[in-house]
Amino acid sequence: MTATGALNSSRLRASTIFPALVALVVLFGIPLTTDSFQTFQFANVAVFVVAILGLNLLTGYSGQISLGNGAFMAIGGYTTALLVARLGVPYALTIPLSGLLAAAAGVMIGIPALRLRGIYLALATFALALAVTPVLNNFDSFTGGHAGLNLNPAAPPFGLDLSNEQWLYFLCWAVAAILFLPARLLIGSRTGRAWMAIRDGETAATANGISISFYKTLAFGISAFYAGVAGSLQAVVLAYINPDSYSLTLSLSLLIGAVVGGLGSVWGPVLGGLVVVWLPYLAERAAGLHLGPLSFGGKPDIGFGILLLVLMYFAPAGLAGLAGRAWRWYRRLRRGSGGPADGESEMVEPEPVETAERQVEPDQMST
């Protein structure tokens, strides 16, 4: 079912174009209507959208759990920071370079990861996430250690009449939009179908002639490329970088964003980025308003945890899955109670998390 869904959605259709238009209007509207702090926050959203796009390809589509994509962000961030701060390279040039270096690291991690699946991959990438900060601190003569590295704030080029925040906003969202497209195309391509086949059953995928090792390693490389670019953008946006920014929390918030947005959904990463950046801020505001248990004393961790549990239970396909469900319900309502019209099934976006859950475990079949 997933494969046919991807086949249909690879063609551009109204259901893709309409949200894209809305997204475009909203994107240009935000920096014109918000204050500089909010614009800055929305630039951060774009950073996380890029990183979560990559994680979604890896975990949502190829089915490999990674708790360590923050490590690839660290590679991207430090590539940019070191090149800009030490060698004076223009930061725009460092963005693709960061992505490529992170991708190389991703392939290197992807090769041993081939032999690890499920829980073991989660363990190894968890260890990777924890290892980043001490490694960066250890080589402090190179990385600047605890004190971190300062970058000059990125000013708008070509004499554009924009504030710094607005420029960062447009830069980040432009990169996010540019990277969204290949992700979208990949999902509908041969590669995307191979990933989903591997995710839904490795043995069956092998039997159909899919090279497991090639596609799994490719997924790690591409995912790391996205994370590297995101790390680079983040360094540019914050104009400061230090090892403690790459703690376990960062890797966890990437996974939270991917899951909350909707693993294996096209628009999920955008929703995930919004939640990951704005929820902590709103949680702190809520603490200031004394909303009692609702505010959790401004501890976003508690809010994130509860959100995850609730979503995993009621809507394993995340916010994107919920939105898709609401959209289909609305369509059905509008068409009256005459049952699903033809073409309805084509509208169904793949909801892999749900399909994965209905898989029968092999050992259950044998008993």
Added chain:
Amino acid sequence: MLLAASVIQSFAQQVVSGVASGAIYASLALALVLIYRAMDVANFAQGEMAMFATFVAYTLITQFHLPYLLAFVLTILLAFAGGVIVERAFVRPFEGAPVLTLVIVTLALFSIVNGLAGLIWGYVFKTFDSPFPARSVQVGGVFVGIQDLGVIAVTLVVLAVVFSFFRYTRLGLAMRAAALYPESSRLLGVRTSRMLALGWGLAAAVGAVSGMMVAPIVFLDPNMMQPVLLFAFAAAVLGGIESPVGSVIGGVIVGVLLALVGTYLPGGQNLRIPFGLIVIVAVLLFRPAGLFGRREMKRV
């Protein structure tokens, strides 16, 4: 000659303190293995649950002025109850879900428990007094901290209790059966779901011991268990993640290796966590079943 003797002595001291930290990793690794055997998932919240229990012990000792031993026992009982409640409330709805879902659920618990501890006790480092005197005794020419010996002794007692529980009681037998052959056990009248809850309780209790043992060594704060969890994972993977005996031996090996890395490598303290990563990846690459695990077979 004298130099050589002092080198050997300091090496021996490092090994002993490595065994002591290894005993702490072993307790947490045992907790992880208990849950892994029961439901095929690594509990990423295990360390945080242990941290929370340690804060409870801290409160019992500093606020309620209970003697250490009483607080210790009470904390273990509370941790057991807490583990059972967490399983019933948060994990049971996901029984039989795919690995990714379960990993995310335990990560959600990780966030919640960590945030709750920060909310209740704050992020200021606290000292947690050790029940053991800070003196050393000389054993065969080597100075050994009583603290280290105490930690090893406590861990041995915990292990003995857990092993005799599984080996000699009907309940332990039922739990082992439920973990290994859930379908057959259910047919024989074992309440497998209830056994899972007991397993979580037991794991939380064992984990609490590791938290209370590690707190006097590092400072008590909501993030104190994260490296310990990583080393416990390394220990469990090294020993074979299905083998309780393996996890204990793995813990001791990891503890000694880390003590030596921390002492003899330049910048060793920073490299302890990356070293844990290397152990995990190396074991999984070269001996995926660990030292004592069975090779994984899969029916197609």
